[in-house]
Amino acid sequence: MLRKKYKKAEELSGSQLAIAFRRFRKNKAGLLGLILSTGVILMALLADVLAPYDPATYFLIHYPGYVPSYQPPGVKEGAELFDYTNYVFNPSFEFPLSEWSNDWQIINLNTSGIPSGIEHGSHAARGSSQGGELTQDITAYKDLFFIELSFEAYVVGEPATLSVIFTNEDGKEDQIDLTLSENRWNSVVLALQDDYGLSVRKEKQESIKMSLRVNTGSDVIVDNFNLKAGEYFKNVHYMGTNYKSEDLFSRLVHGARVSLLVSFGAIFISLFIGLPLGLVAGYYRGKVDEIVMRMTDVFLTLPFYFVMILVIVVIQNTRWVDNLLIEMGLSTQVILIAVMIGLGIFGWMGITRLVRATIFQIRESDYVEAARCIGASNRRIMIVHIFPNVLAPLIVVVTLGLSANILVEAGLAFLGFTTEDLSSWGRELSNGFDYATVAWWSVFFPAILIIIAVMSFNLLGDGLRDAFDPRLR
Amino acid sequence: MTIVEQSIREDDIGISNQDNDILVEVKDLTTYFYTEFGIVRAVEGVSFHIKKGEFFGLVGESGCGKTVTALSCLNLVRFPGMIEGGQVFYKGKDVLKLKDKDIRKIRGAEISMIFQDPLSSLNPVFTVGEQIAEVISLHEDVKKDVAKERAIKLMEEVGIPLAQERVDDYPHQFSGGMRQRVMISRALSCNPTLLIADEPTTALDVTIQAQILEIIRGLQKKFGMSVLLITHNLGIIAENCQRVGVMYGGHIVETAAVKTIYKDPRHPYTQALMAAIPRLDLSIDKLQTLPGSVPDLIDPPTGCRFHPRCSYATSKCAEVVPPLKIWTSDHEVACHHHEEINASKD
Numbered sequence: 001m002l003r004k005k006y007k008k009a010e011e012l013s014g015s016q017l018a019i020a021f022r023r024f025r026k027n028k029a030g031l032l033g034l035i036l037s038t039g040v041i042l043m044a045l046l047a048d049v050l051a052p053y054d055p056a057t058y059f060l061i062h063y064p065g066y067v068p069s070y071q072p073p074g075v076k077e078g079a080e081l082f083d084y085t086n087y088v089f090n091p092s093f094e095f096p097l098s099e100w101s102n103d104w105q106i107i108n109l110n111t112s113g114i115p116s117g118i119e120h121g122s123h124a125a126r127g128s129s130q131g132g133e134l135t136q137d138i139t140a141y142k143d144l145f146f147i148e149l150s151f152e153a154y155v156v157g158e159p160a161t162l163s164v165i166f167t168n169e170d171g172k173e174d175q176i177d178l179t180l181s182e183n184r185w186n187s188v189v190l191a192l193q194d195d196y197g198l199s200v201r202k203e204k205q206e207s208i209k210m211s212l213r214v215n216t217g218s219d220v221i222v223d224n225f226n227l228k229a230g231e232y233f234k235n236v237h238y239m240g241t242n243y244k245s246e247d248l249f250s251r252l253v254h255g256a257r258v259s260l261l262v263s264f265g266a267i268f269i270s271l272f273i274g275l276p277l278g279l280v281a282g283y284y285r286g287k288v289d290e291i292v293m294r295m296t297d298v299f300l301t302l303p304f305y306f307v308m309i310l311v312i313v314v315i316q317n318t319r320w321v322d323n324l325l326i327e328m329g330l331s332t333q334v335i336l337i338a339v340m341i342g343l344g345i346f347g348w349m350g351i352t353r354l355v356r357a358t359i360f361q362i363r364e365s366d367y368v369e370a371a372r373c374i375g376a377s378n379r380r381i382m383i384v385h386i387f388p389n390v391l392a393p394l395i396v397v398v399t400l401g402l403s404a405n406i407l408v409e410a411g412l413a414f415l416g417f418t419t420e421d422l423s424s425w426g427r428e429l430s431n432g433f434d435y436a437t438v439a440w441w442s443v444f445f446p447a448i449l450i451i452i453a454v455m456s457f458n459l460l461g462d463g464l465r466d467a468f469d470p471r472l473r
Numbered sequence: 474m475t476i477v478e479q480s481i482r483e484d485d486i487g488i489s490n491q492d493n494d495i496l497v498e499v500k501d502l503t504t505y506f507y508t509e510f511g512i513v514r515a516v517e518g519v520s521f522h523i524k525k526g527e528f529f530g531l532v533g534e535s536g537c538g539k540t541v542t543a544l545s546c547l548n549l550v551r552f553p554g555m556i557e558g559g560q561v562f563y564k565g566k567d568v569l570k571l572k573d574k575d576i577r578k579i580r581g582a583e584i585s586m587i588f589q590d591p592l593s594s595l596n597p598v599f600t601v602g603e604q605i606a607e608v609i610s611l612h613e614d615v616k617k618d619v620a621k622e623r624a625i626k627l628m629e630e631v632g633i634p635l636a637q638e639r640v641d642d643y644p645h646q647f648s649g650g651m652r653q654r655v656m657i658s659r660a661l662s663c664n665p666t667l668l669i670a671d672e673p674t675t676a677l678d679v680t681i682q683a684q685i686l687e688i689i690r691g692l693q694k695k696f697g698m699s700v701l702l703i704t705h706n707l708g709i710i711a712e713n714c715q716r717v718g719v720m721y722g723g724h725i726v727e728t729a730a731v732k733t734i735y736k737d738p739r740h741p742y743t744q745a746l747m748a749a750i751p752r753l754d755l756s757i758d759k760l761q762t763l764p765g766s767v768p769d770l771i772d773p774p775t776g777c778r779f780h781p782r783c784s785y786a787t788s789k790c791a792e793v794v795p796p797l798k799i800w801t802s803d804h805e806v807a808c809h810h811h812e813e814i815n816a817s818k819d
Contacts, residue, residue, distance in 0.1 A: 015643060016598050285552065366593040372549055374581030374608045374659070377573075384607075388598040 020392065020467040030463015036456030044256040051250035052236060055423050070439035073240040107221065114154055114221060126221045127214050148228040149190040149210070155182045157218035164190060165211045180220065240441035242431055248441065251423040252449055258424040259453065262340045263405035267398055269344025270351055275394075277348070278355025282363070283382060289356070296349040304346060305411075311345070312338040312417055336419045339412055343405050354397050358390045392468040396461055403457035410450050425450050495562075496699050497546065497584075497667060498522040502559035504538075504545045511771040515541045515554070517723045520797055523667065523699050528690070530710040530731070531703045532746075533720030536767060539703045542720070543669045545569075546701075547580055563667075582612040585660035589672040591652035595644035601628075601655045602640035608662045627658035631688050650681035654688065661692060668693070669701045674709065686713055707750055711735060716803070719743050722768040722778035725797060729804040739800060739811045741783045777809070785814050 024030055043050060107126045153162060159182045166174040180186045210227065214220045239248040281292035315321055315338035325334055362368060363386060371385045412418070413426025414433075425446050432442025500520050506513035516538040523529045531539050544550050546561050548569055561568040563584065568576060585608075588594040595604060605627055606620035615623075621640065628636035631654040644652055653673060660668055670689060674682035690713055693700050702714060710717050711731060718728040719740065727740040738744045748761040765782035768774055774781050780790035789809050797807040808814070 015600075366588050366590055367596040369549070370586075370588060370594040370656075370659075371596070372580070373547065373586040375577040375579070375611055376581075376607075377577060380611075385596055389596075 024467035033459025051253040151225040239445040255423040265340040266343030270347035274348030274351030278352040282356040282359025311342040396465040399461035498562040503557040530714035530717040538723040582663040585665040586669040
């Protein structure tokens with residue numbers, strides 16, 4: 001009954017933490033920070049699910065050749081073709097004929113007496129039923145969905161049959177027989193799709209062999225040979241692609257993983273160094289405190305970026321570190337680990353100072369005196385009575401430290417201190433930087449992500465600080 | 474072997490030569506604080522004793538060393554403070570010579586303490602139940618739920634309503650008086666023989682003050698413990714204590730039974746204090762005040778520390794520290810001239 005009168009006072013009930021979180025719930029900026037930072041963390045955790053593509057996939061749409069390029073955000077639809085043989089029979093074209101397993105002869109059309117009804121180059125290939133096969137390996141980059149084949153054939157003398165044969169690596173064959181009319185140019189166009197005639201569809205990196213074989217009768221002269229292989233595609237690039245034609249969204253989602261991993265790792269290293277030092281300095285005071293404080297002063301005076309770079313380079317080039325990493329199977333991530341360690345050993349000073357100051361304040365408080373009065377040992381006072389009070393400011397400083405670490409990690413990645421085979425925000429930013437005027441998305445999205453991540457952790461930290469100690473406002 | 478040597482030897486082996494009636498005896502206690510401004514002579518040569526079941530008051534103005542005396546009794550003086558000399562005999566053992574482990578068994582269990590500000594004396598991160606139970610589980614080998622049950626009983630005993638529910642509340646959810654009750658139940662959780670109450674009611678308003686003192690008095694009678702009550706409020710002393718010690722500038726200037734102190738104060742400082750109390754039964758136009766100010770304990774006056782403010786001071790007062798001498802049984806005075814001063818009265 002009486003308890004019901006306290007209902008209003010429920011607001012203030014519960015532990016310090018419970019009150020702090022109730023206060024935090026009312027802080028809109030802090031809540032936004034919490035939501036955004038949770039989003040960023042989830043993004044890193046669920047990168048494999050969220051990212052539509054493997055971050056290392058190149059999306060090449062230009063042909064001939066593999067020319068990587070920036071593509072703006074949006075949906076890319078079309079056919080992706082890889083050209084194998086355009087103008088291959090034109091000797092002036094530099095496509096290496098040696099790549100053809102070529103039992104056919106090259107003939108000069110001008111002197112062969114064959115009428116050139118269509119535009120032809122000066123040379124063509126001549127094969128006979130005794131002459132074997134004209135073959136070509138097709139190795140498309142991705143799953144093969146269709147093959148497009150076109151050529152012109154002239155049959156000298158009697159009508160002939162020509163077979164186009166596709167063979168996969170298991171020896172399975174698709175054979176298409178073409179009957180050609182004599183003494184004229186026959187135009188042949190074959191478009192083979194996976195669901196239409198082409199059963200030897202290439203899986204993954206397997207290659208298909210295409211052969212042309214003259215089965216009966218006269219010689220066949222083949223010219224203007226075109227062979228294209230590729231796939232239909234519909235790619236969605238939410239944030240466009242980077243200079244390597246990699247999907248920027250996937251890269252950045254995976255980059256969150258790197259950025260957060262480095263930041264969290266670094267803050268744990270900082271905690272590992274800073275917390276015991278702060279506890280020791282705050283508890284023993286006197287000389288120990290003096291030594292620890294001078295150490296923090298020294299670390300604070302060092303020019304951060306330069307020494308960081310030095311530390312990274314030293315770690316990178318230390319043999320035993322290398323050996324250790326190879327043993328752990330992390331040899332390719334050496335720079336990343338060096339950045340993490342470097343950030344860690346330059347980020348502990350704030351934690352030490354805070355813990356020390358808090359302990360100084362708390363150990364003079366009456367409740368510590370009271371704890372001594374009830375006969376609690378020093379260790380018990382330290383762990384049970386003082387440490388929980390350090391926790392709240394520690395949570396705040398760690399959250400704020402995280403955002404600082406994200407920023408510095410991005411900065412170092414921008415300068416090139418990042419692993420080659422992993423994407424990171426700073427590196428994407430630095431890659432896009434040179435082409436910012438033509439490909440705005442390549443700078444905009446990495447930058448906005450860094451801003452969101454840093455801002456969200458800052459807002460969260462500020463919100464937590466206000467919640468834990470409104471007087472600090 | 475002379476008598477002096479014998480007493481030193483006995484002190485060294487930690488045995489008091491006092492009779493059994495005395496629970497705590499403080500002898501020549503001296504505590505200094507080594508600050509960067511100089512040595513603060515907070516407590517110097519303080520001697521008093523507390524009998525079993527006695528309500529002993531220690532009175533004096535702010536900064537005269539009352540709290541430091543109390544803390545020294547439990548060897549709780551901390552950096553930069555140091556106990557320079559003296560003995561504190563508790564049940565015949567010198568507390569100051571005990572090992573840390575042994576004195577911890579006394580703290581909280583046999584001698585416990587309550588402080589001035591009950592909010593800051595309670596740890597904000599634990600519930601009051603946990604904090605009361607902590608004392609019990611520190612000194613007795615009991616299970617958690619048993620300790621909690623006892624905490625609830627203790628809370629009921631000090632008059633906290635709905636103790637069963639409030640045991641899980643945090644200190645900030647209690648009012649000042651309730652917090653002090655929590656502190657008292659915490660101090661009493663192991664049935665101590667001595668309760669040191671360091672200005673237990675200063676932070677509370679007058680009605681709550683009375684309640685708290687009522688509780689302390691009631692519990693003292695119930696459990697037969699001794700109480701060392703530190704205060705600067707002479708009214709509280711008069712109401713509660715059986716004997717009282719008056720402190721000035723780190724020295725004890727007079728100890729006597731309460732009635733004696735009020736009726737027949739012999740030290741000029743005590744007399745001045747009594748004269749400064751507003752009284753209902755007399756009509757006085759102007760309240761008497763004490764000239765001068767509290768001595769600076771870094772550079773205290775030589776001899777009697779009260780002599781710069783004392784109208785009876787002679788050259789002897791400035792040179793020799795007056796010892797605390799027995800005047801009548803149970804009345805000790807530390808003044809060279811109290812006999813002449815009070816000659817007219819006597």
